[in-house]
Every structure is written in C-alpha cells, then in structure tokens.
Amino acid sequence: MNDYVIPEKLRVVGxxxxxxxxxxxxxxxxxxxxxxxxxxxLHGKVxxxxxxHARIKxxxxxxxxxxxxxxAVVTAADFPKISSNVIDAGEAGQIDMQDVADNxxxxxxxxxxxxxxxxxxxxxxxxxxxxxNLIQVDYELLDPVMDVRSAMADNAxxxxxxxxxxxxxxPTEKALPNASKLELSMGDITNxxxxxxxxIEREFTTETVHQGYIETxxxxxxxxxxxxxxxxxxxxxQFAIRDQLALVLELPMxxxxxxxxxxxxxFGGKDSIYIDPLAVVLSKxxxxxxxxxMNRAETLRATGPSSGTYIKARLGVKTDGTLVAAEFxxxxxxxxxxxxxVAPGVSTALTxxxxxxxxxxxxxxxxxxxxxxxxxxxxxxxxxxxxxxxxDELCRELKLDxxxxxxxxxxxxxxxxxxGFPCPEIGGVEILKAVQKHAHYQSDIGGPHxxxxxxxxxxxxxxxxxxxxxxVNSDGTVQLCSGSPDMSGTRITLAMQAxxxxxxxxxxxxxxxxxxxxxxYSFQTVASRTTFATGIxxxxxxxxxxxxxxxxxxxxxQIATDNVLIDCGRFLNKAxxxxxxxxxxxxxxxxxxxxxxxxxxxxxxxxxxxxxxxHLVDLAVDPETGKIDILRYTAFQDAGKAVHPDFVEGQIQxxxxxxxxxxxxxxxxxxxxxxxxxxxxxxxxxxxxxxxxNIEAVILETPNPxxxxxxxxxxxxxxxxxxxxxxxxxxxxxxxxMNTLPMTPAKILDKLNSVTH
Amino acid sequence: xxxxxxxxxxxxxxxxxxxVAVDGANVREAIRALESLYPNLAGLLIQNDQLGKGIAVxxxxxxxxxxxxxxxxxxxEIHFIPALGAG
Numbered sequence: 001m002n003d004y005v006i007p008e009k010l011r012v013v014g015x016x017x018x019x020x021x022x023x024x025x026x027x028x029x030x031x032x033x034x035x036x037x038x039x040x041x042l043h044g045k046v047x048x049x050x051x052x053h054a055r056i057k058x059x060x061x062x063x064x065x066x067x068x069x070x071x072a073v074v075t076a077a078d079f080p081k082i083s084s085n086v087i088d089a090g091e092a093g094q095i096d097m098q099d100v101a102d103n104x105x106x107x108x109x110x111x112x113x114x115x116x117x118x119x120x121x122x123x124x125x126x127x128x129x130x131x132x133n134l135i136q137v138d139y140e141l142l143d144p145v146m147d148v149r150s151a152m153a154d155n156a157x158x159x160x161x162x163x164x165x166x167x168x169x170x171p172t173e174k175a176l177p178n179a180s181k182l183e184l185s186m187g188d189i190t191n192x193x194x195x196x197x198x199x200i201e202r203e204f205t206t207e208t209v210h211q212g213y214i215e216t217x218x219x220x221x222x223x224x225x226x227x228x229x230x231x232x233x234x235x236x237x238q239f240a241i242r243d244q245l246a247l248v249l250e251l252p253m254x255x256x257x258x259x260x261x262x263x264x265x266x267f268g269g270k271d272s273i274y275i276d277p278l279a280v281v282l283s284k285x286x287x288x289x290x291x292x293x294m295n296r297a298e299t300l301r302a303t304g305p306s307s308g309t310y311i312k313a314r315l316g317v318k319t320d321g322t323l324v325a326a327e328f329x330x331x332x333x334x335x336x337x338x339x340x341x342v343a344p345g346v347s348t349a350l351t352x353x354x355x356x357x358x359x360x361x362x363x364x365x366x367x368x369x370x371x372x373x374x375x376x377x378x379x380x381x382x383x384x385x386x387x388x389x390x391x392d393e394l395c396r397e398l399k400l401d402x403x404x405x406x407x408x409x410x411x412x413x414x415x416x417x418x419x420g421f422p423c424p425e426i427g428g429v430e431i432l433k434a435v436q437k438h439a440h441y442q443s444d445i446g447g448p449h450x451x452x453x454x455x456x457x458x459x460x461x462x463x464x465x466x467x468x469x470x471x472v473n474s475d476g477t478v479q480l481c482s483g484s485p486d487m488s489g490t491r492i493t494l495a496m497q498a499x500x501x502x503x504x505x506x507x508x509x510x511x512x513x514x515x516x517x518x519x520x521y522s523f524q525t526v527a528s529r530t531t532f533a534t535g536i537x538x539x540x541x542x543x544x545x546x547x548x549x550x551x552x553x554x555x556x557x558q559i560a561t562d563n564v565l566i567d568c569g570r571f572l573n574k575a576x577x578x579x580x581x582x583x584x585x586x587x588x589x590x591x592x593x594x595x596x597x598x599x600x601x602x603x604x605x606x607x608x609x610x611x612x613x614x615h616l617v618d619l620a621v622d623p624e625t626g627k628i629d630i631l632r633y634t635a636f637q638d639a640g641k642a643v644h645p646d647f648v649e650g651q652i653q654x655x656x657x658x659x660x661x662x663x664x665x666x667x668x669x670x671x672x673x674x675x676x677x678x679x680x681x682x683x684x685x686x687x688x689x690x691x692x693x694n695i696e697a698v699i700l701e702t703p704n705p706x707x708x709x710x711x712x713x714x715x716x717x718x719x720x721x722x723x724x725x726x727x728x729x730x731x732x733x734x735x736x737x738m739n740t741l742p743m744t745p746a747k748i749l750d751k752l753n754s755v756t757h
Numbered sequence: 758x759x760x761x762x763x764x765x766x767x768x769x770x771x772x773x774x775x776x777v778a779v780d781g782a783n784v785r786e787a788i789r790a791l792e793s794l795y796p797n798l799a800g801l802l803i804q805n806d807q808l809g810k811g812i813a814v815x816x817x818x819x820x821x822x823x824x825x826x827x828x829x830x831x832x833x834e835i836h837f838i839p840a841l842g843a844g
Contacts, residue, residue: 183766
C-alpha cells in the first residue's frame, strides 16, 4: 500500500467549525437511549446473581410469571446453544460468542456478583423489578477468586472446567488453572542485563476500574410480526451489536436492524451486548416492544470494567543513561471470561523506548469479576505506571534530566518494535523537545510539599473497516452518512474531511450516522480510529464524487473527462479555462445530465499512525491528610494532523481526567465473598471539575503518511501517562514511591508515616 | 525471498532460529514453505484455514487486513503478532 502525498496547505482541515450536533446536545433535544419510546412498550428488568461464584441448581420463575402486569420471563433456557462460537474481529482478535451469550445470561454457573440470571418484561419497570425478585434461584456456592495472583496459584478455584488456556503461538499445555500466557522478546535478555551498570526491579498492583460513562446501557427491542428484529440502542458500534445479537440468537444478520441513538460516553465499554438479547427475547415472547435500562449499580456490577493488574518489571541501564535491558511481567484480570487487554497492555509497556534486549510475559487471568472490556488504550495505563515510575527512579539514580534521559532512549522511526517490525513515522523526539522548551517545564515549582512529574506514553491505534456514503443534492449541499457512531465530534471531523476533498465548505455537508440497514459495514468507534479510518472512507467516496462530477462537466462541454481540471471545488475545461463550474453550479445540472450522484466507500486502512505523548504535572501533597491537589497539568501529544484542534484538545483533556481518576481515586471494592461494595458514583469516586485544573494541551503534528491529510488517532493515549506522571510528581514532592493504584490519601498517608517513623 | 520473523514462543520449534527466508507470493504460501522446514509451526499459525485465535500479521510494518492472503514482495518482512484490540 502506497503512502499518501499530504497537501502542504489545507483549507478546512485544521480549522474549528461548530459541530452540527452540539446545539441539540446542550439543549436536551438530542435523542439518547432513555429518550426513546414506542407505543405499547413494556419495561424489562434483570434478576442478578448475589454471588460471585456459584452453580445454578434450579430456577423457579412461576411466581414472577403469575405476577399481575408481567408479560414475559426469560432465563438461559430461552436462548439457543450457539453452534458457531468463535468470530473474527480483525485486528481486535477473535471473540468466543458462547462466552458473550453466557455473559448476557448465566447458563449453568454465575461467575460474578451481578451476573444476569433471568429477566422480566412488565407494564412498567417497578412491576418488572418486583416480579424479578420473586424468581427463586437455588445456588450451590463456590469459592470465588478475586485477584490475579490468587487465580494463578496452583490450588486456585477453577472458573471454567473446560477452559483451555492458550499461550500465544506456543505449543504449551495447561500450566495455570485460570490463565493464558503471552510472550514477546527481542535481543538477548541475559546479555542485556549483563551489560547494565544499574538494575532495578519493582512490583506494582492496580485495581479494577470502570469507564464511568455517564449514560448507562439502554436498549429498546421490537420483534416484528415478520420476524424482523429492530433494536434502538446507545452503542459504539451498531454493526457489532447486530452481529453479536445474530450470533447469540442464531438469527440471520439481515433480520436485525440496529439503530444507533446518541451515546453518552463509552470509552470502549459500549461495544458489546448485555441486556440487548434479553430485550429481544422478551419482546418475542410478549409480542410487545421492550425497553431495558441498566441502573448505575447494574452498570458497575455487570458491564465491562478494565483490568486490575499485578506487574513485576526489571530495567537495566548503563551509567551514561542508555537503557540496555528490560523485563516485564504483567498479569491482567480478564474477568469471568478470557480475553482481557493483556496483549496491548504488555506490548505498549516499553514501546516508546529503543531498548535492544526485552523480554515480556503477559497473563490473561480469569477472576470472579465481570468480563473486562476495553477502556481507552486498554491495558496501557497500568503498564505505563510501572515502567514510567521506574524510569523516573533511574533518572534520579543517574542524576539525569528526565527529558534528556528519555531523549537518549527514545524510539524513533525505523527502530524495531518489540513486535518485531520497524516503527513507522513517529514524533516522539519532537514531543520530548517540546516539553523541554515549554514554559511549564522551565518554571519553578515553588512552595513546600510540591513536586513535578513527567511520564511518556505510547499507543498503537487501529485501522479496521469503515464505510461512508456521500450524496450530492441539487443545491450543492452534500449528505454524508457513515457507519461510525459519533462519540466525540466525529460528525464534524468527517464532514471537514469531505469538505476538504470536495472543495466546499463544511457547513454545506450534512453528516449523519446510519443504521445497519442503511449504510455499509463499519467496525465500532473504538481504537482512536473514526477520524482516521472512517475519514479515509469519506476521502475515497469524495474522490469518487469528484470523478463522477467531472464526467458530467465533460458531458456538458462535450470534451473528454481527462480534459476537466478539478481545482478546489471548481471544474474547469483545461482547453478553455473560461468554461468553469463551481461545485454548486454543477450540482444544479446533475438532474439534466444523468441524474443524482452518490458514492460509497468501504475502507480498511492499514497505515495506522502510532500515538505518542508526554504529560507534565505539578502537584501539592498535604502531609497531614495525604490528599493530592493538582496544580498544573500540560499534555503534549502528536495528532499527526489535528483535523479539528478544539476536539483534539477535548480528547486530550478528557482522557487525562480519566487517567487522573485512575491514579488517585477510582477502584472497585469487593468484599471477601466477591460482592462489589461501591455500586454508585458516590462511592466509585470519579474526578469532578473541582479535582482538576485546566489541562493545557500542546498539539504537535508529525504527519501520518497512511492518511491523506496526515491524521493519527488521538483519543486513547491521553489516559496512558497520568498515573505515572502523578506518581513521579508525588515522589518529587514527598520522597515516597507509590507502587499501587489508586494512590488514595489513605495510602499516601500510610507511606508518608512509614517514611517518617 | 520474503523473510518470516519467528515469534519468541515458537523458536523452540525452530531451534532458536529468529528469521527464515522462504518462498511465497502471499502469507499463506510463506507459512506453507515454513512448514516444510519446521513441520509443527503451521498448525500454530493456521487454524480452521485462517490465522489462529488471537494472531494478527504484520507485513512490511503494517498490520494487514488480508491476513493469510496478503501479497508479499521479494523483500517483505512478515511478523506474527498478538491481536491488539482497543477501546
């Protein structure tokens, strides 16, 4: 695949037009999941397991079925046993659909507190909830296993008797009761450490965290009289929901239409089915549309958080500051079913440094918690926390400036990644030099108990399939429909790319998100891919539109199409440049020259631009309470080309705030029996506007040659370095090294006291 | 000839060899050529006539969508990597 020739000057890309969906969203007119209603609609509620690990001996639904106002009750017995259980999700790997189905409604065992066991549809949600509580389930309790090290122990309770642990590309047998293993390496790790003058080895733990999207999971399903199923839901991927429903319910994909509503946050957590198949089957049984709304407690207990981890790492460096060896062992919670973020987590642990000798071991570990799902750069925050705090320790040991140290070891274009292949264009050195020059880095920290920390972060991103349709209206405006739900202003970033390519204004383009019956297949809005990958689909469709319009101009002028010059929204006769149509003028002539023009493009781009960032933070720690106040925060990030710089800034700020929450407050609290104890946002403490200062975003642009305008994804990497940057600043402020997340005031105070006494 | 880089965990099957030059117009043919040298390798890479579970392939520094059917140049580098996923 050839690289694009990126124009030196761009007319629309890089500007900041107002997003077309913004007004409706801030005035409450936009339709989110809970805004959707149908006549005759029933309301569904789920009975969830109160146990973390138990065998289901029997379920008696008779009392619920007899309850006035109840129209349907379902258990796993109402769902098919799946015949084709593994599907390919492209670069994202493969998904075991029987696991997905069992996660939606437990079949023989419950694997976590909150696991769905049965569901009820009734006239209203209160009746449904009351009836669900009348369902009697007889459980045989089993010992739960709640953390990765316990789950990997020889005598650990086994979650799945039929679990076949994989080891990435290795001919190994079952070595651990609940874990699969991944190994990567380059160079010679033994020789590498032999070359090192200083070697440090540290251990870290991080806790389970949730994406914390404000809108919970909400779905309305209608089983039509003709057997067609229609689903209205809030999701990162309407096609993913359709395909998963089809596989779990053994229906043709073409018999299901999924209509995406506006989405109130997802961050990786809304690309899978949970209540969706329950609503569909309840609708089938009741003959009425069924709406289901997960409350906050259900969302925290039974959707897909991100992994808690145990990490052990060893770094070797020469006295001149050259890194020569690194060993990284990371065990990531998978939750109740295998398939956590271990691969991206460990693959990004060291990728931003050029270290010749690396050995990596990753473990995907089953525990009695909900099946984890991606969360913004999945797996990378814990591994970055470990490695970047160790890098800071080495800088101090060697008395080297932290930016100079990282510059000395920075991964540059062409260096080999631990995955084996040479690194494509990357602007890491530029990022680090921008940190050095920035006023924040050169300023005095000032005051007692204050410190400054730096961390450097990396994320791969992804391509994957995207579709886009363009249709030219007779007034010269253009309809743009993509298959990518808009989570962060991508309607306008796609419209801007169409406008750039077509030579018209973004305000002349009306962007929308299509349902599964009206637009071509698109992978989910995940992996920082929409502005990049769907943008390429838009660009390709625009080129098709231009070519078709040039044909019409040629027809009118009775010349060969090759003789039509396309120049920034104008079509000119090369032989007589006095003959010229603007885009709008030519659009008005389409009807008389063959009819309307439309184009569809499906792209699966491979030229993914890696994401690289550095975060700099100043903080103050209260020695009496252990509370951290963040005083100043600057995030430096390479956007390739920032299509809409305001939205890039928003992504950087949003991801950073989530990283701050992960660093300081957020964690799942389970008791010994495996019950989740903090099931509200009062107790699951996310940062508020009072917890963070303005986050200054410094956007750099090292173009990605894999995109026609040089775009890289931007949404994920901002969550990667905050925890490490804060930990390093805390050391600078108070002389304590934290090896656990979150760094709560209680933990900090304990550490301060242990140092003091 | 295209060069296949052997993943760390498979090197016990190649006596520690890290890189192998093989003939092949696409990734599938390269794997088949590899199989003739190291008989147990292909079964780990190809399952049910597609790339094995959790495996992606990178050709010439790009993680490719066509998988086994990705065409190779005479100087191509092929790497088998874990599928990465994202949020």
